[in-house]
Amino acid sequence: MVFTQQSAVSINLVASLLLLGLVNFSIVECRRLASTGSDVTYSAINCRKHTAFLTDFGGKGDGKTSNTLVFRSAIQNLSQFANDGGAQLVLPPGKWLTGSFNLTSHFTLYLQLGAVILASQDEGDYPLIEPLPSYGTGRDGPGGRHNSNPKNYSVYCCFDDFDVVRVICGTEFVICANGTIDGQGSLWWEKFHKKKLKNTRPYLIELMYSKKIQISNLTLIDSPSWFVHPDLTITAPVDSPNTDGIDPDSCKNVKIQDVFIVSGDDCVAVKSGWDEYGIKFNMPTEQIIIRRLTCISPDSAVIALGSEMSGGIKNLRAEDIRAINSESAVRIKTAPGRGAYVKNIFVDGMNLKTMKYVFWATGAYGQHPDPGYDPKALPRVDRINYRNVVAEDVEMAGNMGGIEGDPFTGFCLSNVTIGLAEKHKKLQWNCTDISGVSSGVTPPPCEVLKDKGKMECEYPSEKIPIDMVELKTCSFTSSSQML
Ligand SMILES: *[C@@H]1O[C@H](CO)[C@@H](O)[C@H](O)[C@H]1NC(C)=O
Ligand SMILES: *[C@@H]1O[C@H](CO)[C@@H](O)[C@H](O)[C@H]1NC(C)=O
Ligand SMILES: *[C@@H]1O[C@H](CO)[C@@H](O)[C@H](O)[C@H]1NC(C)=O
Ligand SMILES: *[C@@H]1O[C@H](CO)[C@@H](O)[C@H](O)[C@H]1NC(C)=O
Ligand SMILES: *[C@@H]1O[C@H](CO)[C@@H](O)[C@H](O)[C@H]1NC(C)=O
Ligand SMILES: *[C@@H]1O[C@H](CO)[C@@H](O)[C@H](O)[C@H]1NC(C)=O
Ligand SMILES: *[C@@H]1O[C@H](CO)[C@@H](O)[C@H](O)[C@H]1NC(C)=O
Numbered sequence: 001m002v003f004t005q006q007s008a009v010s011i012n013l014v015a016s017l018l019l020l021g022l023v024n025f026s027i028v029e030c031r032r033l034a035s036t037g038s039d040v041t042y043s044a045i046n047c048r049k050h051t052a053f054l055t056d057f058g059g060k061g062d063g064k065t066s067n068t069l070v071f072r073s074a075i076q077n078l079s080q081f082a083n084d085g086g087a088q089l090v091l092p093p094g095k096w097l098t099g100s101f102n103l104t105s106h107f108t109l110y111l112q113l114g115a116v117i118l119a120s121q122d123e124g125d126y127p128l129i130e131p132l133p134s135y136g137t138g139r140d141g142p143g144g145r146h147n148s149n150p151k152n153y154s155v156y157c158c159f160d161d162f163d164v165v166r167v168i169c170g171t172e173f174v175i176c177a178n179g180t181i182d183g184q185g186s187l188w189w190e191k192f193h194k195k196k197l198k199n200t201r202p203y204l205i206e207l208m209y210s211k212k213i214q215i216s217n218l219t220l221i222d223s224p225s226w227f228v229h230p231d232l233t234i235t236a237p238v239d240s241p242n243t244d245g246i247d248p249d250s251c252k253n254v255k256i257q258d259v260f261i262v263s264g265d266d267c268v269a270v271k272s273g274w275d276e277y278g279i280k281f282n283m284p285t286e287q288i289i290i291r292r293l294t295c296i297s298p299d300s301a302v303i304a305l306g307s308e309m310s311g312g313i314k315n316l317r318a319e320d321i322r323a324i325n326s327e328s329a330v331r332i333k334t335a336p337g338r339g340a341y342v343k344n345i346f347v348d349g350m351n352l353k354t355m356k357y358v359f360w361a362t363g364a365y366g367q368h369p370d371p372g373y374d375p376k377a378l379p380r381v382d383r384i385n386y387r388n389v390v391a392e393d394v395e396m397a398g399n400m401g402g403i404e405g406d407p408f409t410g411f412c413l414s415n416v417t418i419g420l421a422e423k424h425k426k427l428q429w430n431c432t433d434i435s436g437v438s439s440g441v442t443p444p445p446c447e448v449l450k451d452k453g454k455m456e457c458e459y460p461s462e463k464i465p466i467d468m469v470e471l472k473t474c475s476f477t478s479s480s481q482m483l
Pocket of ligand 6: 349350387388389390415
């Protein structure tokens, strides 16, 4: 594979993906099956009785004509089938320029191979909406957020080679694709770097208060900000600001699987609201599995837990994780003021190459939405398990600092082999305000991680609910719809 630092890199989700919900989510993997002739077959959580093509509604895939009204009227028209077997809207190959639009329930948006949704580059195409209730304020500035609306949005698309998709209050819809969404984020990154943003940048795909969502095999590039919020697969130049790959935020039952991410920030950032707003919103992220993730994240973590975790993060599994050139592996980020907890975290199997730290925990992350946070709201960090880890070219094995008077407890590290970089730090483990156990760790860890002799850290053997969702085989005939 060839990676570059430029946005032209387009990543194919090797298989598929997952997703989110501020409410009760059920995310599913959508694997593309073989297709013969013009019959397209794919697997999804649900199939649809009715099929339409964007061209039926006058869509033009020339990359220049705006399709905003076409998308809106097509989806409006197809919403009549919500209670009659549902509908799928197919985007044939082409470049479909558009502003934001709403998805609807019992609906599939299918991007054929070569179909690209280009997000409009006009800031005016992104109406301002309220900040997320669990954040209280915008992440980039005091104002609201572009291009979202706390109503029943489904998908927002915007920009000129990629787009922004947003779903709020949807039930049971699917975005299944061989295609791409391009957020054309450079315009926004430039404004961010010049500190010209008064409001939070749009996200590429945002799904809120939705259930039963599937996003599969979609390539997302150049999001203005966080890519999928709770969210998907991705690349961005490594110097783009806060372009986390996938951010499940206050989500339950999420599967992120077979994903390749090159990120200027964390590859996957698991979150649940910010300080007093997140504590009040009180919606944890839980029952998540991240499987076969490959990550390149030179300045950030492969998987970050936090720093916004004020609704709590629990019952997360990560298995078969690979990283090249990343700052740290599964990192805990929190601070006094966050409250809540990070607990029952299970990691099995990491293969890491060229890392600053393998283990990194930070109880002094800082960053607060406003002075109204409660410094006495201390997070509880407990039962954090890592086993079967191989790393090479590492500067420092473990930099683990809890909070004074609020130590992080229950760390377990077993079967960990870390090879050091030529220019490694003299101090390999710095453990402050943490406790736990270890077994078979090289180089030998700090004494507070008590050596237990032969033992394995825990990894649950029962299936996680999201792994039990069964997919159906769906199809349509693309026939004369090709451009
Ligand atoms: C995903 O789409 C790409 C084309 O963009 C295709 O080559 C690949 O086979 C698809 N993956 C799966 C699992 O269907
Ligand atoms: C997806 O793209 C691949 C080529 O990369 C193609 O072989 C396959 O038929 C496409 N699948 C569907 C379902 O369109
Ligand atoms: C939209 O739906 C109506 C039926 O409600 C149908 O008659 C009409 O042809 C549809 N419009 C398009 C452009 O397909
Ligand atoms: C959003 O959709 C739900 C059902 O999915 C409905 O109950 C609710 O009234 C809708 N809200 C708005 C603002 O349209
Ligand atoms: C999306 O739907 C909401 C109502 O649920 C509506 O207020 C809003 O204008 C729609 N947005 C777009 C871009 O169509
Ligand atoms: C230790 O971890 C490595 C890397 O994941 C794995 O190949 C090996 O089988 C593990 N050893 C044991 C005893 O589990
Ligand atoms: C170890 O970590 C603590 C806090 O996490 C920090 O204050 C201290 O400077 C570190 N020590 C070294 C030698 O890096």
